[in-house]
Amino acid sequence: MALNNFLILSAFLFCTGIYGVLARKNAVLVLMSIELMLNAVNLNLVAFSAFNSPTQSVRQAASGQVFALFVITIAAAEVGVGLAIVLLIYRNSRTADLDQLDEMKG
Amino acid sequence: MLNNAWLFPAIPALSFLLILFFGKRTPGKGAPIGIIALGSSFVLSIVAVVQWIQRVDDATGHSQGLRALGRGVFAGESSSHGEAVVTPVVHSFTWWQNAGISFGVGTRVDGLVVMMLFVVTLISLLVHVYSVAYMHNDIRYTHYYAMLSLFTASMLLLVVADNTLQLLVGWEGVGLCSFALIGHWWEEGVNSAAALKAFLTTRTGDIGLMIGIIIMFFAAGTFNITGTNVYALSKGADHTLLLAGATCLFIGVIGKSGQFPLHTWLPDAMAGPTPVSALIHAATMVVAGVFLAARMYPVFFKGFSIGAGGMNFMAITGGITIIIGAVLAFVQRDIKKVLAYSTISQIGYMVMALGVGAWTAAVFHLFTHAFFKALLFLGAGSVSHSGSHHSFDMKNDMGGLRKFMPVTFWTFMIGTAALCGIFPFAGFWSKDEILVTAGASGFDAFLVVGLIGAFLTAAYMTRCVYLTFFGEYRGHGHPHESEPLITVPLIVLACFSILAGLVNAAPLGVEKFKQWVEPTFVFPQLVHPEFDYPKAGLSLFIALLGIGIAAYFWFQKEELGPLKGLTQRNKAAHAGYTFLENKYYIDYLYEDVIVAGIKGPMARGAYWFNQNVIDKVVNAFGAGAVKLGRFTYNTIDQKGIDRAYDGVAEATGDAGGLLRYFQSGRVQRYALLLFGAVGILALALLIANS
Numbered sequence: 001m002a003l004n005n006f007l008i009l010s011a012f013l014f015c016t017g018i019y020g021v022l023a024r025k026n027a028v029l030v031l032m033s034i035e036l037m038l039n040a041v042n043l044n045l046v047a048f049s050a051f052n053s054p055t056q057s058v059r060q061a062a063s064g065q066v067f068a069l070f071v072i073t074i075a076a077a078e079v080g081v082g083l084a085i086v087l088l089i090y091r092n093s094r095t096a097d098l099d100q101l102d103e104m105k106g
Numbered sequence: 107m108l109n110n111a112w113l114f115p116a117i118p119a120l121s122f123l124l125i126l127f128f129g130k131r132t133p134g135k136g137a138p139i140g141i142i143a144l145g146s147s148f149v150l151s152i153v154a155v156v157q158w159i160q161r162v163d164d165a166t167g168h169s170q171g172l173r174a175l176g177r178g179v180f181a182g183e184s185s186s187h188g189e190a191v192v193t194p195v196v197h198s199f200t201w202w203q204n205a206g207i208s209f210g211v212g213t214r215v216d217g218l219v220v221m222m223l224f225v226v227t228l229i230s231l232l233v234h235v236y237s238v239a240y241m242h243n244d245i246r247y248t249h250y251y252a253m254l255s256l257f258t259a260s261m262l263l264l265v266v267a268d269n270t271l272q273l274l275v276g277w278e279g280v281g282l283c284s285f286a287l288i289g290h291w292w293e294e295g296v297n298s299a300a301a302l303k304a305f306l307t308t309r310t311g312d313i314g315l316m317i318g319i320i321i322m323f324f325a326a327g328t329f330n331i332t333g334t335n336v337y338a339l340s341k342g343a344d345h346t347l348l349l350a351g352a353t354c355l356f357i358g359v360i361g362k363s364g365q366f367p368l369h370t371w372l373p374d375a376m377a378g379p380t381p382v383s384a385l386i387h388a389a390t391m392v393v394a395g396v397f398l399a400a401r402m403y404p405v406f407f408k409g410f411s412i413g414a415g416g417m418n419f420m421a422i423t424g425g426i427t428i429i430i431g432a433v434l435a436f437v438q439r440d441i442k443k444v445l446a447y448s449t450i451s452q453i454g455y456m457v458m459a460l461g462v463g464a465w466t467a468a469v470f471h472l473f474t475h476a477f478f479k480a481l482l483f484l485g486a487g488s489v490s491h492s493g494s495h496h497s498f499d500m501k502n503d504m505g506g507l508r509k510f511m512p513v514t515f516w517t518f519m520i521g522t523a524a525l526c527g528i529f530p531f532a533g534f535w536s537k538d539e540i541l542v543t544a545g546a547s548g549f550d551a552f553l554v555v556g557l558i559g560a561f562l563t564a565a566y567m568t569r570c571v572y573l574t575f576f577g578e579y580r581g582h583g584h585p586h587e588s589e590p591l592i593t594v595p596l597i598v599l600a601c602f603s604i605l606a607g608l609v610n611a612a613p614l615g616v617e618k619f620k621q622w623v624e625p626t627f628v629f630p631q632l633v634h635p636e637f638d639y640p641k642a643g644l645s646l647f648i649a650l651l652g653i654g655i656a657a658y659f660w661f662q663k664e665e666l667g668p669l670k671g672l673t674q675r676n677k678a679a680h681a682g683y684t685f686l687e688n689k690y691y692i693d694y695l696y697e698d699v700i701v702a703g704i705k706g707p708m709a710r711g712a713y714w715f716n717q718n719v720i721d722k723v724v725n726a727f728g729a730g731a732v733k734l735g736r737f738t739y740n741t742i743d744q745k746g747i748d749r750a751y752d753g754v755a756e757a758t759g760d761a762g763g764l765l766r767y768f769q770s771g772r773v774q775r776y777a778l779l780l781f782g783a784v785g786i787l788a789l790a791l792l793i794a795n796s
Binding site: 021022101102103 | 770
């Protein structure tokens with residue numbers, strides 16, 4: 001298995017995420033797309049950590065994995081907050097459609 | 107106490123501040139503070155008197171060796187007389203120095219000062235007590251007490267001063283307090299006008315005083331009073347300078363002590379509360395001028411050549427004042443104005459006495475006069491307070507009061523007897539001493555003036571007593587005796603009016619006053635005649651004659667026939683009466699001739715100057731300012747500044763218009779921008795790295 005395979009998969013996932021964020025109208029789906037992008041990043045981190053060079057120490061080798069764990073934790077928190085916001089928005093305006101929400105217009 | 111004389115002005119000054127800041131909140135509204143302060147000052151002044159008497163006794167007892175230091179050396183005369191020298195107690199330090207001239211502050215205590223301290227603190231204390239009843243429920247009660255304290259502080263500062271500048275500070279201080287207290291009831295225009303008149307008239311004299319102080323400074327090279335006196339008595343003194351200095355100083359005396367021709371303010375000053383008239387305009391402040399002349403006597407003595415026995419400015423002024431004051435007292439309806447003219451006349455005696463070399467007699471008269479004139483004023487206050495419903499008009503609101511107010515009546519009678527110079531009351535001894543010394547020093551003309559004055563005094567006081575206390579009650583109130591707060595000060599002063607003369611009763615062999623008060627240090631040689639029984643008898647006879655004639659005129663009116671209503675029927679007599687009613691037209695001279703004469707041309711000149719100089723300058727400034735303003739508006743403001751601001755605003759608006767397209771409020775557009783920017787950056791990075 002070569003590193004490139006992982007990177008291609010990661011890039012595919014990331015682009016899918018971007019597409020979802022920019023194109024979907026439903027706020028929940030946008031949040032899910034953000035999760036996709038985060039997981040793409042995680043995949044990158046773990047892949048670079050696994051395909052290490054022979055000179056690095058154990059600690060340096062483990063840092064990529066640990067970083068991925070942190071990102072997962074923060075993603076969980078983020079999606080919690082995000083879903084709460086979406087819930088409130090829906091409750092207030094009876095829609096979760098992002099096209100309809102432009103109250104922050106300048 | 108002689109060494110700590112600064113306490114005398116300090117205690118009432120402290121009391122002034124306490125009353126001013128805390129008076130309204132303390133019980134008694136400030137009066138107890140003033141009474142306690144003056145009470146302690148009075149006790150201290152008694153201590154000072156005792157200490158000074160001891161000092162004099164010690165010096166005359168066993169310090170004969172000091173004698174040579176005294177007047178003999180400075181006056182260049184032989185010191186063959188057997189008196190020892192009693193030096194004053196001086197404490198002074200340099201306040202500041204400039205160009206080699208030092209300005210000191212300090213205290214200089216001698217017999218004269220100790221006497222003044224006693225008189226001022228005693229009368230001020232009695233007036234403080236009296237005012238508790240007299241000023242009861244007054245609208246500015248606390249303020250009144252504060253000003254009384256400030257007055258006492260200024261007067262004591264003046265008394266203990268060891269240099270002329272410090273004396274001037276006290277002098278102006280008492281003038282200020284006099285102004286404030288005359289105008290105490292300033293809601294009535296008459297009162298505030300009287301206050302202003304008093305202030306401005308005395309200020310006219312003060313200009314003379316200031317010039318005199320400056321002249322004496324340049325003559326003697328010091329402001330120190332002892333130094334100035336030493337210079338005046340030294341052989342090298344310039345007589346012209348001394349004459350000029352003494353004349354200018356004497357103008358200050360004329361203003362302050364109500365001497366002719368600046369006496370016009372004193373009767374008007376009666377607009378103030380009566381206790382104030384007793385304290386300030388009878389017993390203490392108006393004699394400040396006499397005190398000054400007594401203090402710097404060597405200057406006057408040498409300047410006016412009093413020792414030579416000729417006519418001089420001082421004696422003539424005093425003599426004129428005795429007569430004009432006494433004559434005006436006859437035509438007054440207001441009891442306080444009678445007493446005011448009497449004060450003018452009596453101070454005339456003191457000034458005349460100083461002018462004829464009777465220093466001790468003058469100061470002695472100051473001493474006794476303070477008691478009996480304060481007594482008379484406080485008596486008049488008592489009459490108006492309880493007898494005539496707050497009026498001072500003798501003809502309409504008084505009469506027959508002796509039945510209702512026995513204490514006031516008897517004390518007033520004692521004061522009158524003392525003022526008229528009836529044996530053995532205080533005034534007899536002092537007035538007699540003036541007359542005897544005037545005769546013995548070769549001033550016979552002034553002896554005659556003094557005797558005429560004594561006659562007139564006795565007569566107008568008889569009229570005043572008759573109108574107030576005898577006959578039928580003409581007022582509309584319910585006369586009754588005043589409360590003890592008023593009568594007790596009257597009784598105390600009556601005791602002094604009886605007894606004070608005895609400290610210098612020559613025929614009884616008592617000359618303590620002369621021994622204790624007359625300076626022996628730096629002082630000219632004066633004539634001290636023996637007691638003269640014929641002259642004393644003559645003056646007593648003349649006083650009794652005055653009382654007799656006046657009593658005949660007033661008490662026996664019905665039988666008088668041809669004399670009754672003379673001023674209404676006889677043209678000459680009526681003219682004389684009108685002349686007196688108008689106070690010799692001196693006020694008209696001042697107000698309508700001098701003031702108006704200066705005022706008119708000055709006003710016209712000022713108007714011309716205003717129209718032609720000041721207005722043109724102002725107009726030119728205005729026109730220039732308009733042109734400048736127009737230029738600024740059109741060019742700088744409109745074209746410069748406004749354009750710049752408009753430009754900034756437009757640019758901001760345009761930028762905002764552009765930017766608002768990006769602020770759509772849609773999350774996904776923002777995200778698109780974000781990712782687009784990242785993509786562009788990544789592309790740029792790629793290109794840059796390849």
